[in-house]
Structures are given as C-alpha cells and as structure tokens.
Amino acid sequence: MTQPPxxxxxxxxxxxxxxxxxxxxxxxxxYERPDSASPGAGYGYPGQPSAPGSSPYSALPPYPGGYSGxxxxxxxxSPPGVGRGLFGGRRAVLVSxxxxxxxxxxxxxxxxxxxxxxxxxKPGAKSTASGPSSSPSVDKGDGKGPGGGNDAYDFxxxxxxxxxxxxxxxxxxxxxxxxxxxxxxxxxxxxxxxAMYKEITGYAVADGTQKWSTSFETPVCGAxxxxxxxxxxxxxxxxxxxxxxxxxxxxxxxxxTGQVGWKVTVPQESSYDTTNQFTLAVSGDTVVVHHGxxxxxxxxxxxxxxxxxxxxxxxxxxDIGGGPKLISxxxxxxxxxxxxxxxxxxxxxxxxxxxWNYKYQQGWSVSAVLxxxxxxxxxxxxxxxxxxxxxxxxDGKVRWQxxxxxxxxxxxxxxxxxxxDGCTAAAADTGTLYLGTEGSGGAITSYPETNEVVAIDLxxxxxxxxxxxxxxxxxxxxxxxxxxxxxxxxxxxxxDAAAMATLAPTGGAPLVVLQSPEAAIGGERxxxxxxxxxxSGGRFFMLNGRVQSPSxxxxxxxxxxxxx
Numbered sequence: 001m002t003q004p005p006x007x008x009x010x011x012x013x014x015x016x017x018x019x020x021x022x023x024x025x026x027x028x029x030x031y032e033r034p035d036s037a038s039p040g041a042g043y044g045y046p047g048q049p050s051a052p053g054s055s056p057y058s059a060l061p062p063y064p065g066g067y068s069g070x071x072x073x074x075x076x077x078s079p080p081g082v083g084r085g086l087f088g089g090r091r092a093v094l095v096s097x098x099x100x101x102x103x104x105x106x107x108x109x110x111x112x113x114x115x116x117x118x119x120x121x122k123p124g125a126k127s128t129a130s131g132p133s134s135s136p137s138v139d140k141g142d143g144k145g146p147g148g149g150n151d152a153y154d155f156x157x158x159x160x161x162x163x164x165x166x167x168x169x170x171x172x173x174x175x176x177x178x179x180x181x182x183x184x185x186x187x188x189x190x191x192x193x194x195a196m197y198k199e200i201t202g203y204a205v206a207d208g209t210q211k212w213s214t215s216f217e218t219p220v221c222g223a224x225x226x227x228x229x230x231x232x233x234x235x236x237x238x239x240x241x242x243x244x245x246x247x248x249x250x251x252x253x254x255x256x257t258g259q260v261g262w263k264v265t266v267p268q269e270s271s272y273d274t275t276n277q278f279t280l281a282v283s284g285d286t287v288v289v290h291h292g293x294x295x296x297x298x299x300x301x302x303x304x305x306x307x308x309x310x311x312x313x314x315x316x317x318x319d320i321g322g323g324p325k326l327i328s329x330x331x332x333x334x335x336x337x338x339x340x341x342x343x344x345x346x347x348x349x350x351x352x353x354x355x356w357n358y359k360y361q362q363g364w365s366v367s368a369v370l371x372x373x374x375x376x377x378x379x380x381x382x383x384x385x386x387x388x389x390x391x392x393x394x395d396g397k398v399r400w401q402x403x404x405x406x407x408x409x410x411x412x413x414x415x416x417x418x419x420x421d422g423c424t425a426a427a428a429d430t431g432t433l434y435l436g437t438e439g440s441g442g443a444i445t446s447y448p449e450t451n452e453v454v455a456i457d458l459x460x461x462x463x464x465x466x467x468x469x470x471x472x473x474x475x476x477x478x479x480x481x482x483x484x485x486x487x488x489x490x491x492x493x494x495x496d497a498a499a500m501a502t503l504a505p506t507g508g509a510p511l512v513v514l515q516s517p518e519a520a521i522g523g524e525r526x527x528x529x530x531x532x533x534x535x536s537g538g539r540f541f542m543l544n545g546r547v548q549s550p551s552x553x554x555x556x557x558x559x560x561x562x563x564x
Contacts, residue, residue, distance in 0.1 A: 155520040164500075164514040167208035168523055169559040173197055175549035183223035185543045185559060187536045188231035188255035194543055194559055195220050195235050202258050205539060208561060212258030221247035222278030224287055225421035226322055228300045231255045234287045236266075236278040247278045250289065250298060262303035269294040269309045279419060281322030286349035288328075290320045295328070297352050307352030313359065315343040321420030323372035329420065332359065342366040344377055346396065356396025364388075368412055369420045370435070371428035374458060378423075380414035387414040389433075391458055400461040407438040409451060410476065424533045427477040427485060431458055432505065434477040434485050437466075450474055453487060455507060465507035471496050475510065478535040486513075486535055488542075491524045498524045498562070500540055514540070516562045526557045539563030 155166040173180075175197055184194035191211055193202040197220065201213040222236035232252050239248035252261035266289050268274070279290040286306060288297045294309040295317035309317065315330030330343035342365055345357035360366065360379060368378040370389065380387040391399040407413050412423040412435055425436035432455050439451025451474040455464040469475055473492035477485055478500075485503040487510060497520050501510035516524065530545030539561055547556040 153519075153523075155523055156517050157519040159517045159519075162515070163517050164562045164564050166516050166520045166523070166560065166562040168520075168557055169203060169208055169210075170550075170555040171196070171547040171558045172550060172555065173199065175547070177549075179546050179548040179556075180219070181546055182532070182543050182558065183220060183235065184233070185532060185534050185541045186227040186233050186255055187534060187541070188227060191255055192534075192541055192559075192561065193233060193253075193255050193258075195223050195233070196547065196558070200233065200235065200253055200258070202255060203559070205537070205561070208559075214253065214258045214260060216251070217241075218245065218249075221276060222280050222289075224280040224282040224322060225419075226282050227255060228282050228285070228287075230300070232261070232300055234280055234282060234300065236280060236289070238276065245276060246274050247276050247291065250280075250287070250303065252300065252303065264298065264303040264305075266291060266296065266298075267305070267308075269296070279320055281320040281326065281421065283322040283324070283326035284349040286326065288320050288322070288326060288347075288349075288352075290317055293317065293331075295320060297349070306350065310352055310354070312343060312345055312354045312357050315341075315359075318342070319367070319420050321369045321372065323369075323421070325372045325375060327369055327372065327375065327377075327420065328354075329366045330357075342379065344390075344392075346375070358390075358392070358396055358398065365414065367414045367420070368423045370412060370423055370426040370433060374428065374430065376428060376433055376458070378408070378412060378414040389456070389461065391433075391461065399458075402461040406452075406454060409436045409438045409474070412436070413438075418530060424531065425476040427479050427487075428458065429480040429483070432456065432464065432480075433458055434480070434487075434503075436474065436476045436487070439474050449490070449492065453477060453485070453503065455485075455505075467503065467507050467509065469501075470509055473499075475501065476533065478533065478540075488533060488535070488540060491521045495521075497521045498540075500535070500563075514538075514563060520562070523557055523560065527560060537563075 155168055159165070173196065180197040182194055182196045184192075186193050187205065190205045191202045192205050193200060195201075198216045198218065199213055200216075200220075202211045203209060204211055216237050218238040218241055220235050221238050224234045227233050231254065233255055235251050235253065236247050237249045237251060238245040248265060249263055250266055251263045253259070254261060266278070269291075273292050273294050275292045281288050281290075282300060285300045286297045287300050288295055293316040296308050297306040298304065299306055312330055313332065315332035317328055318331040319329040321327040321329075326347045326349045328345050328347050330345065332341040332343055334340075339362055341362050342360045343357055344360070344366055346355040347353065348355055363381050363383055364379045365382070366377055366379045370376040370378055375392040377390050377392070378387060379390065386403050388401055388403045390401040393399050404413065408423075408425065410423055410425040411418050412426050427434045435454050435456065437452045437454060439449065450468065450472040452466045452468050453475050454466050456462070457464050469489060469492075471492050473496060474490045475487040476490070477487050479486045483505055485505075487501050487503060489499040489501050489510065489512070491498045495518050497516045497518050499512045499516060500514040501512045503510050524542075527542045527544050532543040532545060534541040540563060541559065541561045543559050544557060547558050550556075
C-alpha cells in the first residue's frame with residue numbers, strides 16, 4: 001500500500017512548495033498513487049475494470065488554492081480503441097455483429113439486436129438546442145488571479161518576462177457519477193470550443209472567457225475530430241436520456257456563434273444497426289458517420305444524406321478518419337472468425353466510392369492515421385507483438401512498409417489508440433514523419449516524463465535522427481511549420497512547466513518558443529488521461545478526455561491554453 005508523502009523536508013533540503021492541480025504530483029516530478037491503486041488500475045486499461053462510479057481519487061484532499069485533485073477523473077470505461085488488437089475491443093464486437101447479430105452497448109454490455117420502435121426525428125427537423133448564453137469569470141492570465149476570491153489559484157503567478165500566459169477552464173456542469181467524455185477542442189477564428197454531456201461551449205482564444213454555450217436535449221455521443229473548413233462542428237446526440245439510448249442524431253453548430261444549424265437522424269442501415277456511440281470524420285463538405293458495422297455520409301452544409309453504407313471486397317466499415325483525405329478502415333471476415341483482415345481505402349467524400357484500397361495480411365490491425373496527406377498509417381500485430389508503418393502514394397500504392405523498433409506514445413503505434421484520428425504525437429510534411437516515442441520516468445505511463453522524438457524519411461521509411469529534450473521532458477510532435485517541427489513539451493521536474501518548442505529538420509536540441517509559468521505545472525500535469533491537443537495560430541490547447549461532476553472538494557480542469 002502506498003503511503004502518503006512525507007510532509008516534512010528531508011535532510012537539509014528546503015521545503016518544496018505543493019504543485020497545484022494534482023495533490024499527488026511530487027516535487028521530483030513523479031506521482032504518488034492513492035492507496036490501493038495499482039499500475040493500470042482505474043484507468044480503463046485492458047484487464048483492469050473498475051466498478052462504475054468508483055474512483056481511487058474520490059477522496060482527494062483539497063490543495064492550496066482551493067482546488068481538489070483536478071483532472072484526475074474516476075476510471076472511465078475503456079475508451080474507443082483500447083485493447084484493439086486482432087480480437088480486442090471494437091474489432092471483436094464488429095466480428096460478433098457480422099456473424100451472430102450481437103451488438104455492444106455502452107459499458108461493454110452485449111445485447112441481441114432487433115427491431116423496435118424508433119421514435120426518431122425525421123431528417124431535416126429543426127434542433128431544439130438552446131441558444132448561446134453568457135459567461136462566468138475566468139483567469140485571464142494577468143498574474144492577479146481569476147477573480148474568484150482569495151482562495152482562487154493563479155496559474156500566472158510570478159510570471160517571468162517572455163513567458164506565455166495560461167488560462168484554464170473547469171467543469172461546472174453537474175454530471176452522473178460516471179462523469180462525461182469531452183470532445184474537441186475546435187478553433188474557429190477567435191473562438192475555441194468543446195462539447196461535453198449536453199452542451200457545447202465556446203471560449204475566447206485569448207483569455208478563456210466564455211463567449212457562448214449551447215445546450216442539447218440529450219447527451220453528446222460522438223463528434224468529428226476536425227471542424228469543417230467553414231467553421232462548423234458536427235456532433236452526434238442520443239435519442240433520449242436513458243442509459244441504453246442509441247446514438248441517433250447529427251447536429252451542426254457554428255463555432256463562431258454557437259448557433260445550431262441543421263439536425264438530422266442517421267437512418268438505420270438494418271435492424272442490427274443500433275449503437276450508443278458514433279465515430280465521425282469530416283473531409284471537405286462531407287461528414288461520415290461510422291455506426292456499428294455501417295457508415296454513411298452527410299453534407300456538412302445542409303445535412304442531406306449523400307451515401308449509405310458500403311462494402312469493399314466484402315469488408316465492412318470498421319473505422320473512419322478525416323482531414324485532407326477521407327480514409328476508411330474495413331474489417332474483412334470469413335466463415336472462420338479467427339481469420340480477419342484490415343482493409344485501408346480512400347473514399348470520394350462526395351459519393352462514398354472507393355478510390356483505391358489495400359488489404360493487410362491476416363493478423364494486422366489498422367488503428368491510427370499518422371498523417372492524412374501524405375497518407376501514413378500505423379498497424380499492429382498482436383500475435384507477433386509488433387507494429388509497422390506504411391506510407392501510401394496518392395494512387396494507393398505502397399511506397400514502403402517497415403516494422404518499427406520503438407513504441408510510439410499516444411496510441412500512435414497502432415496499440416491502444418483513440419481511433420484513426422486520435423494520435424496526439426505525430427506530425428509530417430512532404431519529406432519527414434515525426435513521432436514521439438513512449439518514454440519512461442513517470443509513475444503514470446500514459447504521461448511519461450521523458451522520451452525521444454524520431455524523424456522518419458518518408459522517401460524510404462528509414463530513421464533520420466532521434467533527439468531528447470535536454471531537461472528530460474517528454475515531447476509530442478504537433479505540426480510542421482516553416483520546415484521546423486513544433487512540439488508540445490510536457491511539464492518536467494519541479495520548476496519546468498509545459499512549453500512549445502521547435503526542432504530543426506536536421507534534429508538537435510529543441511528550441512523553446514513558448515514557455516508557460518512555473519505556477520501552472522500542477523494544473524498542466526492534471527491533463528494526463530487521454531488528453532486532446534490542438535496547436536493553432538500560435539496557441540496551444542489541451543482538453544481533458546473525461547471530467548467528473550464538481551463537488552465540495554473541487555472541480556476538474558477541463559480545458560487549458562497558453563500562447564501569446
């Protein structure tokens with residue numbers, strides 16, 4: 001059993017000040033795990049289920065500044081993609097659905113699929129979502145606190161010249177005991193938005209002030225990773241408020257104003273087509289919805305259905321990814337359900353027709369798009385305990401395919417991913433792919449303290465170079481700008497807060513271009529569980545993957561940003 005950290009200084013060391021944002025974050029950069037928690041327990045890892053609503057953090061004490069264990073949510077159900085080996089997670093569900101008519105509802109409950117009263121809104125019906133609402137106070141990053149009273153913690157205290165101001169939004173919404181997934185963040189002009197539970201909220205990019213908030217009648221059950229080129233977010237909502245409710249509707253929201261546009265029903269493709277979670281992907285003016293063993297496309301502009309489900313070479317849609325190219329992964333089954341294959345294809349967003357396809361050998365499972373243009377895909381092989389990277393030419397021909405000798409972080413190696421668009425540690429230009437490796441040194445392995453960035457030649461798949469941060473902090477590649485890699489540098493030990501850094505095409509030590517204040521270290525470390533990241537217009541945004549309901553012990557950090 002882990003003992004509470006000693007509150008007294010050791011030896012002749014001066015007392016270390018607490019790290020705001022995580023009462024279990026230690027001055028040496030590690031984490032003190034709550035009593036009875038074991039590695040992997042309570043985080044939705046395979047083989048580590050938790051009782052609904054239970055949490056090793058449910059009794060966290062408050063820490064200076066009036067916040068509790070912010071950002072340390074209770075154990076969620078395994079997120080989409082966890083355990084997605086050949087027969088893990090969603091793949092096993094889809095095989096079952098294709099062969100025996102079994103479907104998976106939320107929480108891993110299998111039910112027999114069948115017809116029932118739909119009670120669904122007809123396509124084209126107007127949304128009943130409410131309009132924008134006003135804003136509460138927020139820390140504007142002026143070094144004077146958020147205006148919430150003397151006990152409110154200031155993430156920008158004692159800022160040094162040149163440091164980038166931080167603003168943080170907390171979850172104020174009352175939720176069920178399981179908490180809620182968060183979707184986004186999406187940026188459109190001077191607004192950054194996120195969706196959670198029955199609402200979507202927009203904040204001012206510069207200081208986090210709430211600009212609008214729009215509510216839905218039922219919970220959100222899916223959202224596109226990217227907004228449209230016209231600044232619209234597409235989210236899915238449930239048919240009702242029961243736990244067994246199916247994911248049913250698509251809704252368009254204008255990110256500039258929060259106004260809801262069209263709302264349509266996603267028609268069932270068959271009596272087996274029932275699910276409580278949608279995977280959405282936007283490419284051009286099309287949003288594709290993956291539901292169960294089916295997928296269908298709709299116009300982002302007006303919500304009209306463009307195409308229904310498809311099968312390429314007998315393979316059913318298994319996952320979908322958006323961006324410059326619309327990429328689909330199909331699951332190919334046979335009479336022997338132990339023999340399945342993955343098929344990758346590029347779709348025409350306007351028609352849903354396959355432009356080209358490539359079928360992987362048996363045993364390989366595709367689960368991450370590392371780059372959409374040029375297209376680079378990661379796949380894993382559970383039996384061989386390995387993974388590979390494949391680069392495709394515009395016509396779908398394989399440029400090269402190599403098995404990798406390192407583990408990439410953030411699900412970018414095809415293991416335990418968050419869907420095709422879920423990799424948070426990869427970036428590419430026309431010549432180089434950059435990946436963050438899974439490092440070591442942190443007590444929570446999903447948020448390591450140190451790692452390497454690997455540069456891979458897109459011409460031949462060979463490594464160009466590897467580099468580390470000289471201070472031992474982990475780095476996540478985010479974008480390539482002006483020929484240089486832009487990476488998020490995670491908070492390090494004691495005084496090293498999060499930063500944004502650039503790396504030259506030839507490698508070498510990273511150059512910090514945005515440094516957040518030391519006072520923000522604890523709050524930044526609270527974003528460790530499946531964080532969603534966005535680098536846009538010189539600002540960095542990070543969204544906690546799940547939040548809990550506020551309590552008398554505090555509120556979860558929901559969204560963080562820093563920049564100039």
